[in-house]
Amino acid sequence: MYSNEAGVRKNSDYYIYTASVQAKKAFFYPTYVGYFYYEPTYYLHRNSYDSFLIMHVKKGSCYIEVDNHTQYVEKDQIVFLDCYKPHTYYTHTGWEAEWLHFDGPTAREYFHMVTSITGLVVTLKDTYIFEKYLHKIYLMFHENKPIKEALVSQYITNILTELLLSRENTAAGSSSSNIADEIIAYINEHLCENMTLEALSSRASLSPYYFTRMFKSETGFTPHEYIIASRINSAKFLLKNTNSSVKEICFRTGFASESAFCSTFKKWEKCTPSAYRNHVEK
Template identity: 45%
Template sequence: MLSAFLYNIHQILEGSMISYETHILPNSDYYVYTPSTLAKKLFFYPICIGSFRYESGYRLARDSYDSFLMMYILKGTCFVTVGSHTMQAMADQLVLLDCYAPHVYGTDSGFEALWLHFDGPMARIFYETIVSEKGSLLYPAHPDAIHRSLYHIYDTFRSHAPIAEDQISGTITNILSDLLSSEKAQQVSGKTQIGISEAISHINKYFYKSITLQELADIAALSPYYFSRVFARETGMTPHKYLISTRMANAKFLLKTSQMSVKEIAIRSGFSDESGFCTAFKKQEGMTPKEYRSSNC
């Protein structure tokens, strides 16, 4: 009787919604849902779910969106900032966020993601347990299974199938349980994580200076080889790429907000000469620094 009640008594039944945010590409859609009173008491339940293609320059900053978010990265890379910590997520990784708290995410190069805002009486307990043990950037042991589960929920809404709240709750429970119990054996010690964080802080503070791999490895108290592996695992990019990305972010800020010459911006951003800066900038942004400045004036 309970199953019969839950099967299509309380469901959406709006069609798909198209986002009008800037830097979200066509063929991106989402679906909103209002759970039943019973579901709010008993289950995990979806609030909205979508499949988005984000282009370079997308950025979302929110003080709060009352829910928890799981975002499975299908392609590309995105950055996620929670508090003072910024992470880089890439394909087959999953980001788990407490959207009751301020958060920021976006991309400098474009990405695609399947995402679900959800909640429920056990949502915070699951979230806090997973994040305290694994962090917010997760490496699922079985990414294809996570993808299939999220896509199943998404496709249920997209196809306008009846919404069985108990079944969707079970799918969300399975995803969270899998994240908690069977993440890839890639975890590093707390001491090593602190070392990586200190190396990142060093880059963010001194990006305009010459920084070597050995210097960063020494800060983290690791061998250069192991440091590079762990750094890439934790951030989604190599130490060198992270350094260049930080320098580029500073250069773009100065191009937008100052009247400095391109040469001066290159030096202040840590590049040894204007030519090397222009080459690297065009490779990353698809335009020269002068073109970037003109397009952002």
């Protein structure tokens, strides 16, 4: 379908898609897909558009405005917008872009994970994989191919994964995420040992206060919560898959006493270890 929108060249095309009820419940799904050539006069403001937008600038440049903040976007950069919020984009020079409006049950979480570090404009060191899957989605519609919703969802997931990995190219994100990854690996390797906040923060070369804030920002857990969650998950595996006694499992997963293990397990799982094992075996 060719565009009649003001400020968009006539050879620009777009496609509208209505996802199935199943896709809306389970998948990422496209709502609009297109490739536009924007004139220097182009200006758009929306209060809401009920989707998320990923736009790859192929040529030229533009500006985006969200929350009274303006950002300049140039060739090879990627815009990631929450279009449920008021937003504006425009250009003085014209630009060319391949774009995808999409949504899904976890779209907002992905949006927050990416933009909390990179902001709304993302620069990838290598755009090959990102471009490959964005263009695959466009070609499905452009060439009138059958739309396989699970496959399109996979393509969108691949695109979002590339944007998430771009956080490692951002100085702040790189430092925090690498430290968190190293500490998580250390915790998993020493799960049955006593690990204090002071020891972990020292290993990260950070103060306990800053380390705790950084770790929670990256994982959603405090260091102590992550250790307990990992120990409980390990205990659940052993309860389901071995004949080891509750006492043996307690010490194999790093708890100081059987009573501490049972009370913590009940707090997290709302049942005792024995009750959990019996429920699994039924």
